[in-house]
């Protein structure tokens with residue numbers, strides 16, 4: 001059963017019942033239409049209440065039916081709404097908890113709406129690059145007015161039901177009211193009122209609709225950037241003003257169908273599903289028991305340790321930071337306080353909350369003080385010797401069952417686990433800098449990591465409001481292993497004729513938040529320098545442009561030294577092209593005998609993005625990533641890849657893998673062509689006419 005039917009006191013109560021949020025899937029729609037027809041035919045029924053079982057009135061379309069023909073099979077959502085609207089008896093939508101998307105559109109088709117306070121009301125379609133396609137854009141402005149409807153539909157954000165007393169809702173009951181009996185009572189009261197009120201018969205109220213719409217168009221266009229949906233929302237809402245109801249609905253339908261076909265909407269929907277898929281691990285079932293995390297410890301109070309500790313404090317979990325020296329500890333704790341105080345200054349945190357969070361953060365120099373923590377995350381120097389000392393110590397002191405995590409960005413997690421007698425408890429938790437801000441958390445699964453430890457890490461990532469993506473063990477894991485190829489290409493482009501600002505501008509125009517050279521200056525060019533020195537020993541055949549070393553030899557580490565690929569003025573983070581660096585790059589080309597040439601922005605974008613795609617394909621082939629969409633999630637949430645392009649693997653699919661492969665083969669014949677060994681998987685999928693995500 002996906003909609004229950006009962007008659008109470010001459011009122012038919014239809015309860016949508018499709019856990020978890022009463023998504024309006026085919027079975028639910030069918031049952032709801034049948035129940036409405038049954039109520040219509042039952043002479044003892046005078047009125048109808050439609051409500052939702054469990055945790056929602058309705059969350060809208062059933063996401064399990066997205067991209068499936070079921071969504072278009074009769075009775076469609078449209079038919080369900082028309083059935084409710086066309087009933088000869090009054091239908092009352094009784095709303096609690098969640099009423100979103102198609103759920104709200106259904107409610108708008110009912111003659112009356114009542115609610116309890118605290119229900120979340122939204123039309124969130126724009127967040128998936130769409131617009132409400134079942135009459136929402138036509139009915140909502142007729143009920144709550146043009147301005148409020150436009151704000152709701154263009155933002156997609158939820159508002160609490162009590163905000164709509166007297167507008168969207170005919171009645172908002174006092175807090176604590178039991179909804180269904182109150183709704184039945186309401187239905188009995190209005191049972192004989194005729195004519196039945198219909199939202200479609202109303203007019204959109206506004207004193208000067210055209211002027212308001214013109215201003216809204218300008219504002220929304222500016223804010224929407226590359227996304228077409230917000231402006232389409234405005235145009236369809238404008239149709240509610242300018243056109244008769246039926247015509248407006250037709251217009252809405254056509255714009256909705258148009259949006260479903262846009263790359264931007266496909267990318268947003270891909271990201272939506274990718275995020276959900278990332279938490280599912282085939283051999284770790286959803287019911288795998290998780291360990292309780294009530295307290296945490298962090299080793300190292302440096303750049304990463306402090307940010308990681310803040311994540312726990314933000315989630316209300318007490319955390320103790322361990323350092324080797326009091327001075328480093330004091331400095332780390334002071335930085336945390338400074339960060340919180342900055343947030344207070346920006347008005348995003350109250351002073352009380354700041355103090356509450358600081359009270360959860362303790363510091364220590366003694367391992368005994370962290371022995372009882374449920375999880376410990378090591379964030380000391382990126383040096384295997386230091387990691388060994390720390391993990392041997394943790395193995396000795398930590399209570400049995402504690403999770404021992406490392407924030408290493410490149411080192412072999414299995415080796416680290418081997419320093420302990422409990423490798424099943426060891427896992428990588430790779431946060432990104434700044435760790436209190438960045439959404440991505442790479443969860444590194446070692447060869448011997450316990451399934452319950454992995455399940456706990458995934459649950460923890462949700463608690464810390466991170467996007468957790470599981471990676472196997474390899475140098476750089478998913479994100480940094482790919483970015484390494486991207487940075488190598490950026491360097492080769494300098495050797496061949498480009499300058500840092502051209503490279504950055506080209507890729508930023510493509511949509512990246514920040515180009516590789518600005519990113520290097522922000523993160524510190526010395527980090528890459530250190531890694532290249534290590535690689536020169538481990539993998540001497542791996543070539544890099546020497547320009548980055550020349551830069552570091554001049555002490556140009558980036559923003560922190562006031563100079564990097566760009567010049568910086570004191571107290572200002574804006575990059576200024578550096579004549580000295582540009583001259584150094586040009587000189588270097590001469591020194592290595594490369595004749596500089598004009599390089600197009602198109603070539604820059606292809607080389608940077610396809611280097612990610614090719615390495616991503618290898619990562620997928622080796623099983624380091626479980627699915628292409630996991631790789632996309634890493635790049636969307638941790639590396640500033642443009643959301644409207646869906647991530648590197650999704651983007652490659654939109655270009656077409658044969659075209660990507662052909663470009664890679666072309667670059668393989670060019671400067672440092674050895675960096676372009678096409679991945680076997682890329683070749684295979686291109687041959688089969690398939691994509692990474694299909």
Ligand code: NAI
Nearest residue numbers: 300301302303304305323324328379380381382408409433
């Ligand atoms: P950092 O140099 O800022 O901080 C390291 C801290 O560890 C210092 O405060 C140091 O006093 C402390 N420390 C060193 N040995 C210790 C020991 N035996 N016991 C206790 N404390 C000790 O380094 P950062 O940047 O925070 O990096 C830490 C780890 O995080 C490294 O493994 C790094 O690869 C990784 N990581 C760094 C990222 C970044 O952007 N900086 C991003 C992601 C991971």
